[in-house]
Amino acid sequence: MSTIQFCSSCGTKLEIRKIDDHDRLxxxxxxxxxxxxYSIGVGALLKKDGKVLLVRRAQEPGKGYWTNPGGxxxxxxxxxxxxxxxxxxEAGIVSKAVGILALRDQPRDIHNVYVAFEMEYVSGEPTPDNYEVDAAGFFDQEEMEGMNVAPFTRWLVDIAFNGQGEGLQQVESDVPSLKQAGLFKVSTGS
Structure with a gap:
């Protein structure tokens, strides 16, 4: 059970009640x-000239590993x-999210969902922020073989280069109540 003790709306001490067959505060x-x-993480899979953008983590978790940019x-x-x-x-690159290539779901004390986006390169040269990351660059799969690339990032890079289909694509809403929502859908080919 969570360590939260008081209501975030009114400040009253919370109690445990059975709601939807679960004990909830x-x-x-x-x-x-x-x-x-819950936490929601995002990651970028940005390809340019047959290479993918990677950054080397300067902090834990993952210090010293090459990963795709994210947060x-x-x-x-x-x-x-x-x-x-x-x-x-993290990398000094201007890019645009164009689709979703993968999703990771990790149920744990703080349930984490991670969304991996396909990105379109707009401009810039890889430049690390020298805080969260200490190196950045575009690398091909052969170059990555000799690098300390995090296992999850290797899996994502494989999807970026070898995945089948187009993943979820960003769409603009014509529904007024959804104008501020980020919407993605599977391409229907039409």
Missing amino acids: ACPACPFVHWGS YIEQHEQIHRTIEREVSE
Whole structure:
């Protein structure tokens, strides 16, 4: 069970109640229910001239490993804007999210969902931020063989180069209530 003790809406001490066949922390004074703790991570798969953008982590977790650029979403930031920002911050590259290539789901104390985006190169040269990452560059699969590439990143790079289909593609909404949503769908070929 979570370490949260008080309602984030009204401040009342939470109690355990059976909701949807699960013990959940709920507020006795208002409708608040703590549904769990979650984090959403994003990663970029940005190819240019037959190579993929990688950064070398300068901090834990993964210090010393080459990975695809990525990070965690901000509360009021669309997920595709998050990965565009992360690529710019970590590697100095301007890019555009064009689709989703893979998704990882890790249920644990803080349930993590990781969304790997296909990115389109816009401009810039790989330049590390020298805080989160200490090196950045475009590498082909042969060059990666001699590098300390994180296993999950190797899996993602394989999908980027050898995956079948087009993944989920970004679409613009014509539904007014969804104008601020980031929408992605499977291409139907039409």
